[in-house]
Amino acid sequence: MNIAVLASGGGSNLRAILNAIQKGTIPGNITLVVSNNSTAGALEIARAHNIPAHHCSQLRYPSEEAFADALARLFDQHGVTLIALAGYMKKIPSVVIQRYRNRILNVHPALLPAYGGKGMYGIRVHQAVIASGEKVSGATVHIVDEEYDRGPIVMQKRIDVHPDDTPESLAKRVLAVEHEIYPMAIKAFVEGRVKIEGRKATVQS
Numbered sequence: 450m451n452i453a454v455l456a457s458g459g460g461s462n463l464r465a466i467l468n469a470i471q472k473g474t475i476p477g478n479i480t481l482v483v484s485n486n487s488t489a490g491a492l493e494i495a496r497a498h499n500i501p502a503h504h505c506s507q508l509r510y511p512s513e514e515a516f517a518d519a520l521a522r523l524f525d526q527h528g529v530t531l532i533a534l535a536g537y538m539k540k541i542p543s544v545v546i547q548r549y550r551n552r553i554l555n556v557h558p559a560l561l562p563a564y565g566g567k568g569m570y571g572i573r574v575h576q577a578v579i580a581s582g583e584k585v586s587g588a589t590v591h592i593v594d595e596e597y598d599r600g601p602i603v604m605q606k607r608i609d610v611h612p613d614d615t616p617e618s619l620a621k622r623v624l625a626v627e628h629e630i631y632p633m634a635i636k637a638f639v640e641g642r643v644k645i646e647g648r649k650a651t652v653q654s
């Protein structure tokens with residue numbers, strides 16, 4: 450399976466997926482990395498691994514349709530069959546979601562459906578979790594559909610929130626969980642073990 454990774458930031462999830470591929474854990478490969486941010490570390494990581502790395506931002510297109518076309522063309526050129534959002538902070542055009550129905554994954558740093566949705570990203574998630582006095586948090590891998598962070602959940606892992614946790618210390622531990630479950634979820638997907646029925650996804654062991 451040819452995987453495209455979309456990222457806006459440092460690319461630690463991209464690195465985790467790459468490591469799993471290099472270890473032979475995931476029987477697929479990353480054929481494309483795209484970022485809306487021309488200075489994203491994720492693009493540097495791609496280049497260092499000789500993976501086509503493209504800066505593609507909606508700001509450089511006259512319309513969402515033109516941007517969607519550019520994205521779709523990139524995916525076609527690289528034979529992309531699975532799209533993994535990894536710290537990607539922009540909306541995926543609905544025409545791309547339709548075209549890759551049930552083949553776009555995202556990792557979110559909380560236990561969806563809690564602490565998800567518009568505006569819930571990065572450190573804000575952990576600030577909200579701590580402010581609410583939650584005793585557990587974690588990470589979620591889900592299918593991307595038209596509703597932000599509301600697609601079928603593929604995999605989740607819980608961790609305790611420590612009494613002395615700050616949003617930063619919690620973010621660090623949750624990010625480590627992302628690095629653990631995202632490659633596992635992608636592996637299941639590539640091996641055809643993720644079944645999606647309506648709004649539910651199940652992973653066969």
Ligand code: GRF
Binds near residue numbers: 457570
């Ligand atoms: C992190 O906040 C992570 O929780 C979310 O995207 C951000 C950066 O990820 N998924 P990465 O280090 O660029 O993979």
